[in-house]
Amino acid sequence: MPTPDLYAVIMAGGSGTRFWPASRASRPKQFLPIAGAAPMIAETWKRLEGLVRPEHVLVVTAESQAQLVRECLPGLAPENLLAEPLARNTAPCVALAAFEIRRRAPDAVQIVLPADHVIRPAEAFRRTLAAAAREAAASGALLTFGIRPTHPATGYGYVETGEQMHAVDGIPVHRVVRFVEKPDRARAEEFLAQGSFLWNSGIFVWSTSAILEAVREHVPAVHAGLERVEAGAPLGEEYARFASEPVDVAILERAANVRTMPIEYEWNDVGSWAALPEVAPADEHGNWPALSGGARLVTVEAEGCVAYAEAGEVLALVGVKDLVVVRAGNATLVCPRDRAQDVKRIVEELRGSAPEFL
């Protein structure tokens, strides 16, 4: 049974370029079938089914991406699509959603989560969310989810956990000592050895009153601006004045009532093409095809390759190893898997010389 006053906020405003050329300014990663048959945002929506009523799922996105959201989420009620007039990172996004939910259900508990993560199994994730919702309702705490590190990742922020306060449904609830920005390799290894550091998932659960109180305290300009919007001021004018800050930095690092619960199953933020082998099964030749309907991968002695193509396309790989090969729109990318982060250098180059390919 869905919990009646549990809401979810899917944050879908990202405009990353790490999945170029599949992700474009006009179609970022969350709208692509990067790690499954459906666009990532549709997989995220589906992951909440059975826990959150569809009419309680809100999506916050950029105005320019509203139509894409509608296409990917046919079950989303029109009034549940909140379009941000400007990109201001996640702090204003979280506040905007919290104001909207207060208007509808002031006592609601909210799950806030990015549109473009892979989390499996969904059933285990929903159990954790349900437990966190109970904890948030009971304690008024701001809950974050942390992932037990499996390797010294330098691409994630970390949460240092303090003592375990108690457990809900067998899931421990820890105090948070501090948040740490993406560390270098040496520090990441320390964190891994130390044992009390979790990766910061960017997934949160809190009561509407708790997050609004935190917004008022830690980003008062945003709180005041959204109050003026409630009183009739244009959202665009207020947004233009907001600082662009992530909710972790602007609110959670400053708040006293933050707690964290560990996710012990598969979580991946799929940060680049190199992450595909972590979230997709290899084919019988040891390659990772990510193919839209009707696309084909044909290989002759090729292995370890990530191969992405749109419908109606064929990718032919002969005698190559550990490459990323992406065919999308009017662009083709070829790079070794371990250099997938350098896609941004291509994007920078094109920004200056040939923006028609972005």
Next chain:
Amino acid sequence: MPTPDLYAVIMAGGSGTRFWPASRASRPKQFLPIAGAAPMIAETWKRLEGLVRPEHVLVVTAESQAQLVRECLPGLAPENLLAEPLARNTAPCVALAAFEIRRRAPDAVQIVLPADHVIRPAEAFRRTLAAAAREAAASGALLTFGIRPTHPATGYGYVETGEQMHAVDGIPVHRVVRFVEKPDRARAEEFLAQGSFLWNSGIFVWSTSAILEAVREHVPAVHAGLERVEAGAPLGEEYARFASEPVDVAILERAANVRTMPIEYEWNDVGSWAALPEVAPADEHGNWPALSGGARLVTVEAEGCVAYAEAGEVLALVGVKDLVVVRAGNATLVCPRDRAQDVKRIVEELRGSAPEFL
């Protein structure tokens, strides 16, 4: 001054797959700008300018490719386009052109050459052709051009030259001892060391009467069939009965009056993607772009790559070396340069499973 009764026959019937996915069943290599800004057949046409009058240039092609020939060669007179109803290799092609030229100019000397070779400089090539035309007119011999080998190539047939008979314009004319099919590596090394073997260029010069006499003697069924066509029989029915044989094997290997003249300058039959670096200049990063209008190659620490793309496309290469990357139509190919010959394995695979990509 163009020689008045010198004709040229451009053989453009090939349907090779070694340049897949740029070359397709519907647009083979000779119609692509593989090694220059213009399609190879247009470069071949241009190479004859100043030596052969445009109205004396004939093109033999497949019926299905007639429209492509017209597009690539706006200067070609409609009656100079000979369409073969069926592909029967070069022996019937040569005979068909010879019958047509006899009808127009029985005393003409003919240059017969493939549409898809690179030969530079054109001026030197024309000098050789003019000398060969004089020799053919004077002697009635069947002249082939041979290329002095620069390495022990296993991809070409060879001509073993006998004694030098004389020279025309300083270009030696040799007797031919024999033709040799593509040799293995050890034999190719012997040929190279031996010094009297030339690569068989597939470029010929002969008088109309000499080649027709050779057709009558060595492929009498073709000669008889084309006589019936002249008398009104349908070309398609006669072609269907012809054996599919190359002119080298069917006629030249059997003829007594064959002579060869060496080409001492650049010649390349551009047999696969791997040959592009031999015929195209590298860019400032050491890659070989073959880009149609408006296509772009963007690289980050990539070198030694052959990169082919159609108009309006971008190829982005990061940190890769010595690859062939081809984007054409609905297909993308990635393979190491030294495995370009394995493209045929992809084509075979697709023939069985997904012919829509051929």
